[in-house]
Amino acid sequence: MRDAAVRVGDRTLWSGVDVRIERGEFVAVLGPNGVGKSTLLKVLLGRLRPEPGSEIEVLGARPGRAGDRIGYLPQRRGFDPSLRIRGTDLVRLGLDGDRWGTPLPALLPLPGNRRRARAAADRVAEVIETVGASGYAHRSIGACSGGEQQRLLIAQALVRRPDLLLLDEPLDSLDLPNQSAVAALVGRICHEHDVAVVMVAHDVNPILHHLDRVVYLAEGGAVSGRPHDVITGPTLSRLYRTPVEVLRTSGGRLVVVGGPEAPALHADRHPPHRARPRTEPDVPEGARPVRHFVRGARRARG
Ligand SMILES: Nc1ncnc2c1ncn2[C@@H]1O[C@H](COP(=O)(O)OP(=O)(O)OP(=O)(O)O)[C@@H](O)[C@H]1O
Numbered sequence: 001m002r003d004a005a006v007r008v009g010d011r012t013l014w015s016g017v018d019v020r021i022e023r024g025e026f027v028a029v030l031g032p033n034g035v036g037k038s039t040l041l042k043v044l045l046g047r048l049r050p051e052p053g054s055e056i057e058v059l060g061a062r063p064g065r066a067g068d069r070i071g072y073l074p075q076r077r078g079f080d081p082s083l084r085i086r087g088t089d090l091v092r093l094g095l096d097g098d099r100w101g102t103p104l105p106a107l108l109p110l111p112g113n114r115r116r117a118r119a120a121a122d123r124v125a126e127v128i129e130t131v132g133a134s135g136y137a138h139r140s141i142g143a144c145s146g147g148e149q150q151r152l153l154i155a156q157a158l159v160r161r162p163d164l165l166l167l168d169e170p171l172d173s174l175d176l177p178n179q180s181a182v183a184a185l186v187g188r189i190c191h192e193h194d195v196a197v198v199m200v201a202h203d204v205n206p207i208l209h210h211l212d213r214v215v216y217l218a219e220g221g222a223v224s225g226r227p228h229d230v231i232t233g234p235t236l237s238r239l240y241r242t243p244v245e246v247l248r249t250s251g252g253r254l255v256v257v258g259g260p261e262a263p264a265l266h267a268d269r270h271p272p273h274r275a276r277p278r279t280e281p282d283v284p285e286g287a288r289p290v291r292h293f294v295r296g297a298r299r300a301r302g
Contacts, residue, residue: 004054006036006043013039015051017222019215023163024194026187026210028201028227031217037200038075040217041166044198045072059163066164071157075168075200079142079149087137087144087152091124094156123159131155131185147178151185158189165189167199171206179206186210204231205253231256 005015013036021027029037042048043056046064050056059066071094128137131151136144141152150170157165167186171179187210190197201207204214208227215224216231218239223230230236231254236244245257 002055004043004056005051006039006048006054007051008036008039008048012051012220014217014222015220017215017217017224019213019224021164021196021198021213023196024191025212026190026197026199026207027213027215028199028204028207028211029215029217030201030204035217035219037217038168040215041072041168041198041200044164044166045070068160069163071160071162071165071195073153073157073165073167073170075172076153078146078173079144081142083142084140085142087133087139087141087148088124088128090141090152091128091137091155091159092120094159095120095123127155127159128152130158130189145178147174147182150174150178150182154182154185154189158195163195165195165197167197169200169202171201171203176206179203183207183210208252208254 001017001019003015004017006013017040019027029040031037039048043050044058044063046058046062050063056063059069125134128134131154133148133151133155136148137152137155141149144152154167154170157167165186170186171182174182183206186197186199187207189195190210199207204211204227211227213224214227214230215222216236216239221239223235223239231246233244233246236246236256237258243258247255247257249255
C-alpha cells in the first residue's frame with residue numbers, strides 16, 4: 001500500500017498508509033476501536049474501494065483479483081452451542097463452501113471423482129493436523145471451546161494453501177493461554193509455510209514476539225514499521241497528537257498509556273463499550289490481557 005486512504009460515508013478513516021508486506025511476514029494492524037482496522041482488510045480483499053490516488057497491490061494485482069490465494073478469517077461472534085456441524089465439515093467448507101450443492105457428475109462413482117474426493121479429504125486432514133485440531137475436529141463445532149473453534153477457523157482459512165492470510169481479531173475472547181497458543185500457531189504458519197499474515201489485533205502482547213511489522217492506524221493517519229520502532233511514546237504521541245506513554249513491564253509486555261478516544265460511536269458489531277474488557281496496568285501480569293490505550297497515566301501508576 002502506498003499513500004493509501006479510505007473513506008466511509010463522509011469520513012476519512014485513515015490516510016497515508018505506506019506498508020509493504022513480504023512473503024512469510026507477520027504484520028499486525030493496531031489502533032483504537034472504530035479507527036478502520038477491519039476496513040483495511042476489506043480494502044485488501046477488494047470489497048471496499050480506497051480513495052483515488054491510493055496505490056494498492058495485493059499479490060501482484062489489484063485488490064479483489066487474488067481469489068483463492070487469500071485466506072480470510074472475519075471477525076466473529078461465536079457459534080451457537082447447538083450447531084450440528086463437525087469441525088471437519090467447517091474446514092471442508094473452506095475448500096468448496098462457495099459452490100452450493102453437489103454437482104450431479106460428482107456423485108457418479110467415476111475414478112476422477114473418487115480421486116478428487118480423496119485429495120480433498122486428505123487436504124482437510126492435513127490442515128487440521130497443522131493447526132493441532134485432530135483431537136476434536138470430529139466433534140460438532142458448537143461443542144468446541146473458543147480456542148478450538150478458532151484453530152478450526154484458521155484451518156478453514158488455510159485449506160486452499162493461501163499466500164496471504166487476513167485475520168480479523170482471531171485472539172478476541174480467548175483466554176491468555178489460548179491467545180498465546182493461537183498466536184504461536186499463526187507465527188509458525190507464517191514463518192514455516194511462508195504465508196504472509198495480516199492480523200487485526202487489540203492487544204499486541206500475545207503476538208509481539210512473532211511479529212515482523214506493525215501498522216498503527218489513527219483518525220486521518222497511520223504509521224508502520226518494526227514493532228519496537230513504532231510502539232514508542234514519541235511515535236504514537238506524534239500519530240495521535242496527544243501524549244502517549246509506552247511502558248514495558250519486566251516480562252516484556254507493552255502497555256500503551258493515554259491515546260485518543262475511539263473516532264466515533266461504533267456499535268455495528270460490538271456489544272456496548274463497557275462489555276469489552278479494558279485491563280488496568282496494575283492488574284498482576286498474566287491475569288487479563290492488556291489492551292491498547294489504557295486511559296490516564298494515573299491509572300498506570302496504580
Ligand atoms: N459500510 C459502512 N458504512 C458506514 N460506516 C461504516 C461502514 N463500515 C464500517 N463503518 C464505520 O467505519 C468505522 C471503522 O470500522 P472498522 O470496523 O473498520 O473499525 P475497527 O478499527 O476494526 O474497529 P474495532 O476495533 O471496534 O473492531 C466505524 O466507525 C464503522 O462504524
